[in-house]
Amino acid sequence: MTASKTWRPEAAMVLGGGLGKRMLPLTKDIPKPMVRLKGRTLIDHVLDRIAAAGVHRAVVNVHYCADKLEAHVKQRKQPEILISDERQQLLDTGGGVTKALPLLGKEPFLIHNSDSVWIEGVGSNLERLFSFWNPDSMDSVMLLASAATSLGYDGSGDFAMDKDGRLVRRGERQMAPFVFTGVSIAHPRMFEGAPQGPFSMNRLWDAAIDNGRLFGIRLDGLWMHVGTPEALIEAERWIESEDVA
Structure with a gap:
């Protein structure tokens, strides 16, 4: 087996x-990552x-209802949990990862949205x-889903992919077959020279596309992109039907 x-x-x-505004009223008193799906x-x-x-x-980065989310994840034994504190300023995705780099280490790492779930196929x-x-x-590799068959997504797709897996953005007024699931691997070199804030x-990612990487x-x-109360209900239906099957 190769390395x-x-x-x-x-x-x-x-x-x-994130603030979880699309998930209101379920996020009135808790952060979106603490909304329950199938218990x-x-x-x-x-x-x-x-x-x-x-x-x-x-x-795990925390901002909205940060104390509740931090207390919840700190109860876990696996994986080891470290907190990247954004209580003072929400830094968006790139800024949040950049701030957390000292905790992530110098090797390539996984990035995973907290509202991205799926039913596995084979393996x-x-x-x-x-x-x-x-x-x-x-520099990065993304896990992509079919735009046509994903739950909670109704856009025109994000990316097209060649036979080697190299990605390009959907063009303006075009459709693309794949949507980003919010899960990727990133090399720390992507963040060299990244702005603060x-x-x-x-x-x-656009810079990586320009470099063919x-x-x-x-x-x-x-x-399943579980971004709204309606998508949450539908995701539970999908999981229940899969359990029955």
């Missing part, structure tokens, strides 16, 4: 600092999956993502 087949990240960045919080679904994939450390999608990763040719990861693989299974 690329056995590699897995030591750390994951779990993005938990477990969204962030526990994510952290369970990360731990099962052999990732030992998770950095583990995170294992497939880890196996596909090649730091020599990639709030900014989006899109800025760094943004790649993707297709998720095997059913992806």
